[in-house]
Amino acid sequence: MKIILAPIMGVTDHIYRSTFSQFFSGVDLSMAPFISSVQARSIKPTYLKDILPANNRLMPVIPQILSKDPDDFLFLAQKIIDLGFSTVNWNLGCPSPTVVNKKRGSGLLPFPDIIRRFLDRVLAGLQGGLSIKLRLGRYAVEEIEALWPIFNQYPLEEIIIHPRLGAQLYTGSVDLDAFAQCLTRTNHRIVYNGDIRTLADFIDLNKRFPRIDSWMIGRGLLANPFLAGEIQSFHNPSLKSDKEMDILKAFHTALYGKYQEVMCGPSHLLSRMKGFWGYFAENFSNPDTARKKIHKSNTPDQYLTAVRHFFEDDGLL
Numbered sequence: 001m002k003i004i005l006a007p008i009m010g011v012t013d014h015i016y017r018s019t020f021s022q023f024f025s026g027v028d029l030s031m032a033p034f035i036s037s038v039q040a041r042s043i044k045p046t047y048l049k050d051i052l053p054a055n056n057r058l059m060p061v062i063p064q065i066l067s068k069d070p071d072d073f074l075f076l077a078q079k080i081i082d083l084g085f086s087t088v089n090w091n092l093g094c095p096s097p098t099v100v101n102k103k104r105g106s107g108l109l110p111f112p113d114i115i116r117r118f119l120d121r122v123l124a125g126l127q128g129g130l131s132i133k134l135r136l137g138r139y140a141v142e143e144i145e146a147l148w149p150i151f152n153q154y155p156l157e158e159i160i161i162h163p164r165l166g167a168q169l170y171t172g173s174v175d176l177d178a179f180a181q182c183l184t185r186t187n188h189r190i191v192y193n194g195d196i197r198t199l200a201d202f203i204d205l206n207k208r209f210p211r212i213d214s215w216m217i218g219r220g221l222l223a224n225p226f227l228a229g230e231i232q233s234f235h236n237p238s239l240k241s242d243k244e245m246d247i248l249k250a251f252h253t254a255l256y257g258k259y260q261e262v263m264c265g266p267s268h269l270l271s272r273m274k275g276f277w278g279y280f281a282e283n284f285s286n287p288d289t290a291r292k293k294i295h296k297s298n299t300p301d302q303y304l305t306a307v308r309h310f311f312e313d314d315g316l317l
């Protein structure tokens, strides 16, 4: 199961994303807030600063483009792909009046012909994959109904659905019946997004939509940065929460310190700790790798480096 940090313009920039990943677990990747395509055929590197690989070493990121013009989109997408990205996302969801009134974001959803022409042109020229993030429509869910026959003709990487209408902005509730209907209309990989604020919200959605294995969360994670960790450890009980990991770490430190005091010499100490890890490794996502790495250490320094690695990078093993 994958949890994606949603793009929240003005908050989830690369500094936020990187710092988040240093403190909290459970988020597998993020989507960057949109970059608008431009008519000009030159783009300053600072325009792409938020998605530069050097600024995104700690958390993988999918770049997103806001555009209604396929040629402008392709130009910007190529610049992004040249940076090493394999997929770009097309924003068909933004509800902001200044955006939708220019037929961009969710403002394009009532126009299936424009969307078809856009996809025809873009998918013929794009060197990488394309995913789409959208709402159910601008004014009515019938808009997305009319779009499925179009989306189903193209090789899209995935479609992220926030089941609200553009006209709702962020008011009212998500329309889960309409989301369920979408799942019957397509074989594209669908990502659910919208109003996951608590573990209980996730549990309900997960029960109702067992086919969904990617979840995008925005405001819920900004409010409770532990949320993704809580969801991941619920979903896979062998994963520990951050708090549990802290306790395990403190436990290991105390145990090691005590053995160090009483055992005569490093080889006895390491042998005792290796025995301990035979069981303790089960707290990590890949117990066999943990056991092997610990077993290979010949000095206390090597041992402590391996231990630090497991506590700090468990999600990456």
Ligand SMILES: Cc1cc2nc3c(=O)[nH]c(=O)nc-3n(C[C@H](O)[C@H](O)[C@H](O)COP(=O)(O)O)c2cc1C
Residues within 6 Å of the ligand: 006, 007, 008, 009, 010, 032, 033, 034, 064, 091, 093, 094, 133, 162, 170, 193, 194, 195, 196, 216, 217, 218, 219, 220
């Ligand atoms: C202030 C703000 C800025 C947003 N910026 C973007 C954006 O740049 N691109 C995008 O696709 N969605 C954007 N969104 C929408 C979110 O990514 C997400 O779809 C929406 O908040 C619903 O998910 P949530 O309930 O988990 O927050 C924004 C939402 C808010 C509130």
